[in-house]
């Protein structure tokens with residue numbers, strides 16, 4: 206029903222308990238707004254409203270098609286090739302994330 210043909214790329218079906226933030230931002234000392242996770246490899250990246258846009262950059266660099274929001278209460282996923290928002294029932298868990306450093310949390 207979703208129309209997405211990339212669900213066999215979903216290897217992360219249990220979300221991590223906790224993450225430190227966007228991996229690329231942490232490595233470069235940058236800041237992020239919202240966090241996403243790649244459902245193929247588990248890389249944590251930042252949203253398109255963040256300066257680095259690392260979730261999108263990761264998808265384009267690797268060809269990994271699907272991300273999921275890690276924001277509290279958000280359960281949507283996004284397929285880049287299909288440009289399709291959807292919910293993937295096979296993915297469970299909720300991730301504790303740090304406050305956005307863009308919003309003055311630190």
Ligand SMILES: [Zn+2]
Nearest residue numbers: 209210211284
């Ligand atoms: Zn797809």
Ligand SMILES: [Zn+2]
Nearest residue numbers: 227230251259
């Ligand atoms: Zn980032």
Ligand SMILES: [Zn+2]
Nearest residue numbers: 243245246269
């Ligand atoms: Zn990935």
